[in-house]
Amino acid sequence: MSESVISVENLVKLYGDLRAVDDISFEVRTGEVFAFLGPNGAGKTTTVEIIETIRNATSGKVLIFGMDVRKNRTEIIKRIGVLPQEFSSFDRLTVEETVRYFAALFESDCDVQHLINLVNLGKHRNQLYTNLSGGLKQRVGIAVALVNDPEIVFLDEPTTGLDPRARHDVWDVINGLKKEGKTVFLTTHYMEEAEVLADTVAIISRGRIISTGSPSELIDKHSTSIHVTIKGGMGISSVAEAMGLQWEAKNGGSVVMEARDNEQILEIMMRLKEKNIGYDSIDIRKANLEEVFLKLTGEGLSGGGGH
Amino acid sequence: MNSRRIAANFNANIRGFYRNKATVFFVVLFPILLMLLFGMIFQDTGENMGPLYIQDMDGGVHSEALINALNSSGVFDVKLVEPGTDADSYITAHHVNTFIVIPEGFSDSVNMRFLNRSLPAANITILYDPGNSAAQQKIGVITQIINGMNMAYSGSQPFVGIDAVPSVSDDYKYIDFFAPGIIAMSVMTSSLFGTVGMNIELRQKGILRKLATTPITRSEWLVSNILYQFIMAMISFTAIILVGVVIFGLKPHLNGYLFLFIILEVFAFSGIGMLITRFVRDADGAQAAANAIMFPMMFLSGTFFPVEMMPDLLQKVARLLPLYYVNEGLRSAMVDMNLNTIIESAVVIGVFGVVVFILGVLLTSWKED
Ligand SMILES: Nc1ncnc2c1ncn2[C@@H]1O[C@H](COP(=O)(O)OP(=O)(O)OP(=O)(O)O)[C@@H](O)[C@H]1O
Ligand SMILES: [Mg+2]
Numbered sequence: 001m002s003e004s005v006i007s008v009e010n011l012v013k014l015y016g017d018l019r020a021v022d023d024i025s026f027e028v029r030t031g032e033v034f035a036f037l038g039p040n041g042a043g044k045t046t047t048v049e050i051i052e053t054i055r056n057a058t059s060g061k062v063l064i065f066g067m068d069v070r071k072n073r074t075e076i077i078k079r080i081g082v083l084p085q086e087f088s089s090f091d092r093l094t095v096e097e098t099v100r101y102f103a104a105l106f107e108s109d110c111d112v113q114h115l116i117n118l119v120n121l122g123k124h125r126n127q128l129y130t131n132l133s134g135g136l137k138q139r140v141g142i143a144v145a146l147v148n149d150p151e152i153v154f155l156d157e158p159t160t161g162l163d164p165r166a167r168h169d170v171w172d173v174i175n176g177l178k179k180e181g182k183t184v185f186l187t188t189h190y191m192e193e194a195e196v197l198a199d200t201v202a203i204i205s206r207g208r209i210i211s212t213g214s215p216s217e218l219i220d221k222h223s224t225s226i227h228v229t230i231k232g233g234m235g236i237s238s239v240a241e242a243m244g245l246q247w248e249a250k251n252g253g254s255v256v257m258e259a260r261d262n263e264q265i266l267e268i269m270m271r272l273k274e275k276n277i278g279y280d281s282i283d284i285r286k287a288n289l290e291e292v293f294l295k296l297t298g299e300g301l302s303g304g305g306g307h
Numbered sequence: 308m309n310s311r312r313i314a315a316n317f318n319a320n321i322r323g324f325y326r327n328k329a330t331v332f333f334v335v336l337f338p339i340l341l342m343l344l345f346g347m348i349f350q351d352t353g354e355n356m357g358p359l360y361i362q363d364m365d366g367g368v369h370s371e372a373l374i375n376a377l378n379s380s381g382v383f384d385v386k387l388v389e390p391g392t393d394a395d396s397y398i399t400a401h402h403v404n405t406f407i408v409i410p411e412g413f414s415d416s417v418n419m420r421f422l423n424r425s426l427p428a429a430n431i432t433i434l435y436d437p438g439n440s441a442a443q444q445k446i447g448v449i450t451q452i453i454n455g456m457n458m459a460y461s462g463s464q465p466f467v468g469i470d471a472v473p474s475v476s477d478d479y480k481y482i483d484f485f486a487p488g489i490i491a492m493s494v495m496t497s498s499l500f501g502t503v504g505m506n507i508e509l510r511q512k513g514i515l516r517k518l519a520t521t522p523i524t525r526s527e528w529l530v531s532n533i534l535y536q537f538i539m540a541m542i543s544f545t546a547i548i549l550v551g552v553v554i555f556g557l558k559p560h561l562n563g564y565l566f567l568f569i570i571l572e573v574f575a576f577s578g579i580g581m582l583i584t585r586f587v588r589d590a591d592g593a594q595a596a597a598n599a600i601m602f603p604m605m606f607l608s609g610t611f612f613p614v615e616m617m618p619d620l621l622q623k624v625a626r627l628l629p630l631y632y633v634n635e636g637l638r639s640a641m642v643d644m645n646l647n648t649i650i651e652s653a654v655v656i657g658v659f660g661v662v663v664f665i666l667g668v669l670l671t672s673w674k675e676d
Contacts, residue, residue, distance in 0.1 A: 054519040054673065074522065082520040088512035090319055092326040097319070104315030105521040128326070144517075 005030045005152060005183050006051060011060035013046050013207075020046045022207035024060075028152075028185060028200070033178055035198035036187040037289075039297060043207040044187040045085050048156055051185070052082055064152070078106065081150030085157050085187075087141030091130035095121050098129055099143050106148040115143045118176070120169055135166040142173060152183040159193060171197060191290040201289070205297040215289055222295060223287030225258040228268060232279030239271045308530065312523045316531035320505075324539070333500070338493040338543045342550040345489070345611065349481040356445050359383035360397075361407045364390045367414025373431070374409075376452050383445070394434060404442040406434040407449070421460070482555045486547060487637035488610035493543040494572045495630055496601065498536045502580025503597045505532065507590045519673035529581075529668060536573045544569060564640035564649050571656045572633045578663030585671050604630040632656040 006028035013021035021043045028034040036044045049055040051062055053073040062069045064076055089098050099112050116125050119139040124132060129140065138158065145153055155174070159167040174197055177184055188194055194201045195215045202212045211218055230236050231254035240247035240257040243264070247257040259265050265284060272279065324330050359377060363370050378385045388397060388406075398406050409431050416429035433449065435442040458465065509515045518528070544565075551557030579600060587593040607621060608614070608630035614622055625631045636652030639645045 049516075052520055054516060077520060077522055080520070082517070084513055084516045084520070086513055087517065088514060089517070090323060090514065092323045093319055097322065101315050101319050102521060105312050105518075105523045107309065107311055107522075 003030055004028060005065060006034075006185070007061075007063045008047070008051070009061040011047065011050065011062060012058045013043070013050060013055070014058045019207050021050070021057075024204070024207070024209050026202055026209060026212060028183060030183055031178070031181050032199040033174065033184040033186060033197050035194040035201045036185070036204055037189075037191065037194045037201050037293065038187075038204035039189065042204045044204060045156055047204075048154055048185065048187055049084075052080065052154055053077060078148060079151050081145035081148060081153045083138075083141045083145040083153075083155045083158055087138060087144075089129050089137070089140060089144070092128055094126050094128055095132070095136075095140055095143075096125040098140055099147060102144045103147040108148045110147050110149060115146055118146070119143045119173060135162045138162060139166075139170070142170065146177075150182065152185060153177055154185045156187045157189070158186065159188070159190065167193075191288065191293055195289045203293055203296055210296050211292075218292055219286055219289060222292040225260060225287060226262075226265065227256055227283075227285045227287065228259050228265060229254055229256045229281075229283040229285070230268075230272075230279050231255075231281045233277060235275065235277045236272075236279065239268060239275070239277070242271065243267060308524075308527055309522075312527050313531040313534070316523065316528060317534050320531065320535040321538070324535075330501075330539075334493075334497050334539050334542050335546050337496075338489060338547050339550050341489050341493070342486070342547055343554070345485050346482060346550075346555045349485070356382050356448065357384060357441060358386050358403075359405055359407065359445060359449075360386050360388050360401075360403050361409065362388040362390060362392065362394060363409045364411040365409050365413035366390075369414040369417040369429070370409045373453075373456065376456060377407075377449065380448065380452055382448050398434060404436040404439040405445045405449075408432040408434065417460075482551060482557050483559075483642050484613070484638070485611060486551045486557055486559065487641050488634055490544055490547050490569075491572065491608075491630055491633040491637055492605055492610050493547065494540040494569055495576050495604065495633070497539045497543060498573045498576035499580045499597050499601060500594075501536055501539060502532065502577045503583055503593050506581065506584035507593055510584070510588075511590060515673065525672060526668060533573060533577055536577050537570060540569050540573050559641045560644060562640060562644075564653070565637065567653060568633055568636045568640065568656070571653065571660045572629075574664045575629050575633075575656060575660035578660060578665075578667045581667030581671055582663065585667070604628050607631075609634045629656055629659050632659075 004027040008027070009025050011021055011024045012019070024043075024047060036048070038044050046055065050057045051064060051069060053069045053076055056070070065079060067076055069076060090101070093101060095116060096112060099115055103110050103112060113122075113125075116122055119142050121136065121139055121143065124136060129137065132140065138161070142155070142158060145155070158174070159170050162170065171193070174184055174186070184197075186194070186197065199214060200212065201215055201218060202209050203218070204210070211222065213221065229250070231252065236255045237247055237249065240255065245257045245259065245264070245268075247255055249255055257268070259268065324334070361374055361377070363374065374385065374387075377383060388394075394406060394408060397403065413429050413431065416426075420426045420429060431453075433446060435446060509518070548557070548559060548561075551559065580597065583593050583596045583600075587596050607617070607625045608628045609625065610630070614625045614631065617625065632652040632655045636649055636656065639648040639652070
């Protein structure tokens with residue numbers, strides 16, 4: 001296991017009476033993709049921006065590259081790349097001018113064309129920022145976050161508002177960064193995104209981290225049930241009834257029942273055979289991160305919205 | 308201070324300027340329009356006082372001589388009214404403010420008086436609108452012309468003469484007065500609204516937050532912004548001077564003091580702009596605050612008319628306004644080169660500009676908390 005590049009201890013941020021970040025501690029290891037997963041108002045942006053040195057914590061200790069964020073802003077900023085939430089840039093600069101502008105701010109002689117191609121903006125390099133669609137603007141933001149060849153890349157909701165195709169493009173870029181050995185700190189509302197990309201996921205709600213681990217660890221740890229979806233003829237639900245399992249009829253004539261363990265799955269199969277109940281398909285699936293998340297936070301994806 | 312960062316930011320600003328029709332309008336066209344407008348309004352007033360209506364009931368040599376004298380003064384547009392017309396209804400119908408009636412027998416009376424000096428003077432009648440200031444001025448000029456005639460007729464030499472010498476440069480015209488005013492006003496507007504607008508835009512769009520994650524420092528950003536505002540000011544300045552020279556025959560003294568005042572003014576009003584956006588966070592509020600500062604300043608600081616024309620109290624108020632010192636200083640530098648005024652104004656606006664600007668630097672930071 002590699003060493004930690006970010007370490008946060010007992011971080012607290014108050015806005016008046018509101019505990020936007022409420023005693024959070026975690027570590028991010030070098031080279032991993034770390035995802036902050038949480039609903040609106042959970043405190044993701046606040047935490048990330050404290051680590052990026054652009055907000056001040058109320059209390060707690062934050063080290064990045066072993067340096068205190070309160071004291072080493074100049075040094076830290078040179079080594080990180082940031083895509084702020086809802087990134088926006090100068091309306092009347094072209095894509096290429098925008099990337100060059102930020103490269104100049106870092107006194108960096110990076111390969112601007114390479115960065116533009118990396119985020120698939122080659123065709124749009126001479127288009128004014130203001131005329132780009134939302135998804136393309138977001139990609140400009142990612143290119144800009146890479147001008148200084150950062151060791152850690154912070155991406156605050158990089159795919160919010162993107163269509164599925166554009167989202168997958170961004171995922172490719174993130175995977176590419178990981179291959180280059182960069183550490184990626186991601187915040188997202190999308191379970192799928194965390195599940196696909198992240199080595200470590202921290203679920204955050206109401207300013208607190210409620211669980212941390214790899215996606216599969218989280219699922220193992222928190223899922224109490226296995227979903228068995230059977231599509232087919234009559235009488236399937238009677239099996240669930242007989243076994244006292246929770247079940248639900250779904251559209252298209254399928255029944256979803258919740259099994260506790262493999263024993264119960266076997267029992268379901270046995271009973272289907274005994275009663276000669278026919279079926280078209282059987283799908284056995286552990287709970288996904290979304291269900292874990294909903295269970296842990298008691299909130300929907302877009303629900304919550306603060307305190 | 309890193310010159311590459313300053314240059315990059317300055318470049319971005321300049322591109323934003325010429326790609327935005329609104330800023331081009333405010334920096335280039337607006338000052339030109341103001342110059343044209345005020346130039347036209349005030350162009351003729353120096354020479355011509357407008358129409359003068361004369362009804363000649365006499366038709367003799369002396370009435371003709373009087374009409375000629377009035378005509379050749381070049382001050383009036385003399386318009387003759389038919390002797391048969393009713394003066395009162397004509398005045399009402401044509402909105403006349405000054406109407407001269409030369410009565411029948413005027414020339415005879417003058418001739419009689421040549422022969423017998425004890426006879427009363429031959430009178431003409433002036434019907435005028437007492438509420439109209441132009442009429443008062445016309446009567447003043449008419450009186451002068453008639454005095455001239457009297458001296459000529461009586462063959463006397465004047466005891467007291469007047470040598471009128473303009474106190475400002477060769478031929479001082481209204482254009483010389485308001486061109487510096489328009490320059491001062493345009494620079495104020497572009498620096499104040501430019502700075503407020505830019506800060507608001509950067510904050511609203513979250514660009515400030517992004518900039519906070521880059522190495523550009525607040526002072527680098529401010530230096531490049533001041534540089535940019537100065538270029539904007541120089542563009543307005545050039546446009547105004549060109550229109551003044553080409554269209555209105557302005558003859559400005561171009562000298563280093565002009566640039567000194569423009570630089571100091573840019574500092575002062577960019578500084579005010581920074582402070583406004585520091586304390587008024589929402590866009591509409593900040594615009595309103597900028598307007599609230601700009602409008603009184605525009606009218607009270609001697610931009611369009613001399614401060615001395617205002618009541619005492621307002622004159623005192625004017626002396627508290629930074630724009631007053633820019634107006635005074637620019638005017639002195641462009642017109643009469645009064646070094647005392649120049650230095651005094653430069654010191655006042657300089658101290659003000661530096662204080663405001665330093666406050667702006669100290670009180671604003673990238674971190675928004
Ligand atoms: N500058 C501020 N002043 C006051 N309250 C703030 C400020 N910034 C954030 N908050 C509050 O702190 C809480 C956490 O906000 P934060 O932006 O960190 O949430 P988030 O997890 O990033 O949410 P989202 O998914 O919507 O981006 C919210 O309740 C928010 O209203
Ligand atoms: Mg957020």
